[in-house]
Amino acid sequence: MTEAYNPFSLAGKTVLVTGASSGIGRATAIECSRLGATVVATGRDEARLGETMAALTGKGHVSIQADLTKAEDVSRLVQEMPQIDGLVCNAGITRRRPISFVKEDELQEVFNTNTFACFTLTKAIMKARKMNRGGSMVFVSSMAARQVTPGNAMYAASKAAVESFARSCALEYAPMQIRSNAILPGMVETPMNNEGGLSAEAIERDKQNYLMKRYGKPEEIAWGIIYLLSDAGAWSSGTSMEITC
Amino acid sequence: MEIEEFVENFAGQFVDTDLNVFSKDTVFHELDEYSSLIALMVISMIDEVYGVTVEYDDMAAAVTIEDLFNTVKRLKGEQ
Numbered sequence: 201m202t203e204a205y206n207p208f209s210l211a212g213k214t215v216l217v218t219g220a221s222s223g224i225g226r227a228t229a230i231e232c233s234r235l236g237a238t239v240v241a242t243g244r245d246e247a248r249l250g251e252t253m254a255a256l257t258g259k260g261h262v263s264i265q266a267d268l269t270k271a272e273d274v275s276r277l278v279q280e281m282p283q284i285d286g287l288v289c290n291a292g293i294t295r296r297r298p299i300s301f302v303k304e305d306e307l308q309e310v311f312n313t314n315t316f317a318c319f320t321l322t323k324a325i326m327k328a329r330k331m332n333r334g335g336s337m338v339f340v341s342s343m344a345a346r347q348v349t350p351g352n353a354m355y356a357a358s359k360a361a362v363e364s365f366a367r368s369c370a371l372e373y374a375p376m377q378i379r380s381n382a383i384l385p386g387m388v389e390t391p392m393n394n395e396g397g398l399s400a401e402a403i404e405r406d407k408q409n410y411l412m413k414r415y416g417k418p419e420e421i422a423w424g425i426i427y428l429l430s431d432a433g434a435w436s437s438g439t440s441m442e443i444t445c
Numbered sequence: 446m447e448i449e450e451f452v453e454n455f456a457g458q459f460v461d462t463d464l465n466v467f468s469k470d471t472v473f474h475e476l477d478e479y480s481s482l483i484a485l486m487v488i489s490m491i492d493e494v495y496g497v498t499v500e501y502d503d504m505a506a507a508v509t510i511e512d513l514f515n516t517v518k519r520l521k522g523e524q
């Protein structure tokens with residue numbers, strides 16, 4: 201029997217997903233495993249990471265607990281992980297403050313997690329030569345990088361930096377046939393938005409601004425990420441993909 | 446923690462609304478200038494000045510500025 205035709209298959213690929221213990225990262229880990237990938241799942245919370253592991257299809261997946269804002273955790277993660285073909289830099293947080301009330305420690309926290317962790321993790325992986333030739337990097341930015349809303353300055357700026365960083369990676373790692381792209385999701389139904397500091401009423405109103413009158417589902421972002429990880433995305437690098445409507 | 450000072454701090458987040466409009470009995474949701482940004486500014490002001498975190502639901506539940514003052518007092522008591 202011939203194998204089913206599927207250019208989006210991840211069979212034979214190993215993919216590291218950060219923020220795999222929740223939301224978009226968890227959906228990405230699950231969908232990657234369903235398409236044949238071996239998943240390396242990382243996050244801070246052991247219990248939530250365990251829930252993701254339990255939901256994966258197939259065998260051989262690994263989970264490594266790590267706080268990406270801690271240098272020692274990043275180096276241990278990279279040391280312990282196997283060779284990878286895909287990196288999904290997805291871990292992120294949000295803090296809402298009007299600019300006049302921005303707190304220094306929150307600003308640090310947002311940039312450490314959303315932006316600087318992309319730099320440190322990518323650097324550590326590439327220095328350790330853990331990314332295979334022909335690999336793919338996907339950085340989860342946000343529509344917020346381009347469409348600012350009141351109180352979202354810290355988050356928006358941190359995500360604009362991520363979109364730019366994805367392009368720099370595309371340029372510098374092209375000689376190794378490694379691709380790099382950014383994904384910009386609109387609002388997605390995840391725990392982030394339940395604790396994001398918007399009232400239930402404001403969320404319902406906001407949904408009406410979307411063509412489909414709803415927020416995205418985590419797997420609808422995962423499928424875009426998978427396109428970029430798979431061979432179907434072989435001629436996409438240095439791009440930004442908006443997933444919103 | 447004084448109610449007069451709280452009303453003043455609350456009013457301080459508004460730019461266009463006449464200061465005379467603000468009292469402990471002001472039904473702030475009905476003010477033209479009140480918006481999600483102002484709500485966020487008030488929440489942040491309360492965090493900065495009173496050291497407690499008011500949720501959006503608390504903002505929605507409060508009718509007058511005094512109601513919000515009482516929420517802040519309760520949260521401070523719980524600390």
Ligand SMILES: NC(=O)c1ccc[n+]([C@@H]2O[C@H](COP(=O)([O-])OP(=O)(O)OC[C@H]3O[C@@H](n4cnc5c(N)ncnc54)[C@H](OP(=O)(O)O)[C@@H]3O)[C@@H](O)[C@H]2O)c1
Pocket residue numbers: 218219220221222223224225242243244245246248249266267268269290291292293313340341342343384385386387388389390391392393
């Ligand atoms: N939801 C949206 O509407 C939306 C829209 C656009 C972009 N995004 C982006 O999509 C990404 C995922 O968001 P989500 O909505 O899925 O959020 P989420 O459900 O809150 O998940 C965030 C993930 O990031 C991890 N994380 C946070 N800080 C970390 C740290 N210091 N070290 C390691 N892991 C850390 C969390 O791990 P633990 O739980 O284990 O700590 C969790 O797995 C974020 O980058 C977010 O900015 C989200």
